[in-house]
Amino acid sequence: MRRTFEDALSWSAAGTELFLDAVAGWGEEQYLAPSGLPDWTRKHLVAHVAANADALGNLVRWAATGEETPMYSSREQRNADIEAGSQKPAAELAAWLHESADRLAVGTAALSSAQWNAEVVTAQGRTVPATEIPWLRSREVCVHTVDLATGVSFADLPAGFLAALADDITGKRGNAPGPALVLTAADTGDRWELLGEDDATAVAGPLAEVTAYLAGRPHTLTATDGSPAPTLPAWL
Structure with missing residues (x-):
């Protein structure tokens, strides 16, 4: 793993600022405009990011107190919170977005070294140390800033974050059904392999495009033989 805890803290803070700046005003x-995600308006997406901050705040509370506090009581509750948030007036939704981000920042800043290492x-359903919380948040705010469809692209995200996200996604996709791939970031030399069905397809391009492709977002990649890059199954 080439990302560090300090990296994740930095990306989480930068990604939060990027997201808040994108929706400011x-x-x-x-x-109410469409987001880059199917069937979701930007309100749905902002509600999701606000709810995620509160959910990660539950994990911060768990680490701080030792009291088991799941992110969500159920998937149904998570979906209902997003849908309810998508119906809020703009000013109320913006307030929730900012207040939830502030609560999460205050909570994480108060954790001791021992609490950061709590499981x-x-x-x-993965058991992880609390040090993973900033990475989970950085994924949400960075990727979903792109999903807001305001002109921010993967190329606008930190290169270190993009490489770490590609590592993360290939690790998660490693045991899932899908095409066999050899992916190369032509601008950095990074390389990833996905074991899958049939012979491996070679795909190369800029790191930002490779990561967007892996994350299931719009991209410009083709296979090195000029054919379309294989369609990937859902990442999460």
């Missing part, structure tokens, strides 16, 4: 019209359980 929006009114109802901007919030918590993610929404996917």
